[in-house]
Amino acid sequence: MHAYKKYLKTMALVWAGALMFFIAAFALLLNPQIREKNRLFVETANKQKLYDGAADAAREDTRKKFTSELETLKSKMNDYAIDSEDSANMTLDISRIAAAKQVSSFTIKASDQQQSGQTESKYLRENRINITFNANFRQFAALLNTLERHRPIIFVDTFRIARSNEDNRVDMELSIFVRKRPEG
Numbered sequence: 001m002h003a004y005k006k007y008l009k010t011m012a013l014v015w016a017g018a019l020m021f022f023i024a025a026f027a028l029l030l031n032p033q034i035r036e037k038n039r040l041f042v043e044t045a046n047k048q049k050l051y052d053g054a055a056d057a058a059r060e061d062t063r064k065k066f067t068s069e070l071e072t073l074k075s076k077m078n079d080y081a082i083d084s085e086d087s088a089n090m091t092l093d094i095s096r097i098a099a100a101k102q103v104s105s106f107t108i109k110a111s112d113q114q115q116s117g118q119t120e121s122k123y124l125r126e127n128r129i130n131i132t133f134n135a136n137f138r139q140f141a142a143l144l145n146t147l148e149r150h151r152p153i154i155f156v157d158t159f160r161i162a163r164s165n166e167d168n169r170v171d172m173e174l175s176i177f178v179r180k181r182p183e184g
Contacts, residue, residue, distance in 0.1 A: 081177040082152045087127055090176055094131065094147070094154070101143040103133040104167060111173070122180075128157075129174040134167035152176065 056062050082090065091108050098106045111128035135143065140161070147154045155175040162169040 079151050080153050081124055081179050084178050084181050087176065087178045090127070090154070091129060093150070094129065094174070097146050097150070098131070098133060098143060101135070101139050101146065103135040103139050103143060103170075106133040107131065124177050125180055127176050127178050129176070131172045131174065133170055135170060136167055140168065140170055147174065 057066075091110065095106065095108055098108075108129060108131045111130050133143075144156060144159070147156055153176075157173045157175050159170060159172040162171075
């Protein structure tokens with residue numbers, strides 16, 4: 001019986017030593033390799049995504065799709081901003097709209113006033129235009145509606161109406177976005 005207990009203690013010590021050896025080997029040898037393998041797997045997956053994206057972009061139908069999407073975005077941008085060369089024509093367009101709506105005593109002038117707190121943009125600038133005219137309510141509403149539907153968009157920032165017996169005196173402040181010329 002004593003020999004049996006001695007045998008069990010020896011076996012327990014051998015098993016405990018072997019278990020400690022396997023835990024140390026796992027912690028020191030295998031665990032870093034497993035972590036490195038997982039890191040390489042993630043890196044490989046990211047590189048595969050980049051490769052697939054590059055291969056997809058190289059295909060002709062994808063290029064056509066991107067070109068079409070770019071043209072659509074450019075046309076949408078043209079709804080909101082005009083080229084700096086065309087900005088001078090905006091006063092002429094606004095004058096034509098006013099003449100079509102038959103307002104009287106129409107005056108228009110570009111404003112150099114910058115709005116306080118205005119954020120500076122790398123690609124756009126805001127041009128302000130002040131107009132003054134006399135009109136009845138229907139003429140005013142028609143002109144306002146036409147200005148707001150104009151392409152590129154004309155923003156009506158403020159307007160002030162001074163009532164009178166005949167035609168009302170209207171002062172409006174308009175804004176348009178103009179693409180800046182590329183430097184260089």
